[in-house]
Amino acid sequence: HSTCQYDSFLIYAGADASAPEYGPYCGTDRPPDFDSTGNQLFLTFISDVSLNLGKFSFSWIFVQPEGGLHNTCIVCRVYGSNSHNKVPPGCDGRGAAILEQSEGSFASPMVHGTDTYPDNSECAWKIVVPEGKVVHLSFEDFVLEKTASSGQCYDHVSVYDGEDPTAERISYACGDNIPGEITSTRNTLYVMFRSDSSVRKQGFVA
Numbered sequence: 001h002s003t004c005q006y007d008s009f010l011i012y013a014g015a016d017a018s019a020p021e022y023g024p025y026c027g028t029d030r031p032p033d034f035d036s037t038g039n040q041l042f043l044t045f046i047s048d049v050s051l052n053l054g055k056f057s058f059s060w061i062f063v064q065p066e067g068g069l070h071n072t073c074i075v076c077r078v079y080g081s082n083s084h085n086k087v088p089p090g091c092d093g094r095g096a097a098i099l100e101q102s103e104g105s106f107a108s109p110m111v112h113g114t115d116t117y118p119d120n121s122e123c124a125w126k127i128v129v130p131e132g133k134v135v136h137l138s139f140e141d142f143v144l145e146k147t148a149s150s151g152q153c154y155d156h157v158s159v160y161d162g163e164d165p166t167a168e169r170i171s172y173a174c175g176d177n178i179p180g181e182i183t184s185t186r187n188t189l190y191v192m193f194r195s196d197s198s199v200r201k202q203g204f205v206a
Contacts, residue, residue, distance in 0.1 A: 004024040153175075156193075
């Protein structure tokens with residue numbers, strides 16, 4: 001419904017629902033990428049008693065402030081050039097982003113104002129869990145460039161069973177078939193994403 005009176009999603013620019021409100025969002029149009037003005041966002045989702053439809057997912061990154069709090073931002077899969085669209089950790093040439101939470105999500109970067117990843121991307125994430133545990137990795141969305149004729153992967157995700165790309169590669173994927181769940185044999189898993197210089201797709205969420 002155009003007024004979002006049935007099911008809706010709201011963003012509050014602060015710690016709770018007393019903060020400035022953005023939205024509501026509903027329907028099938030993707031909300032715009034959102035930059036916070038501080039270090040907290042409060043999100044709410046409300047549905048009514050009928051019509052169970054699709055689902056949504058979101059991801060975020062944090063950026064350290066440069067020159068004060070006014071430049072602090074939390075952005076959703078954004079890749080751009082201005083101060084509020086930082087290249088996300090793991091894609092900035094400073095090494096793999098370290099993910100040490102017991103569970104979480106990460107995604108390919110996204111060009112600001114589009115729903116596609118940038119050309120010539122190279123991103124890496126190292127997932128680390130406590131000793132004696134293993135990592136289970138699954139993908140929710142997955143659309144990467146692949147040639148229909150030869151099946152060649154121009155853009156791809158590689159997964160290594162260890163701390164870095166010298167470990168055994170246990171998955172190499174592209175196209176639009178979501179890879180099956182991947183399980184490490186140790187407490188670390190290393191994930192790499194690379195794209196070439198042309199043909200952008202929607203990317204992945206893991």
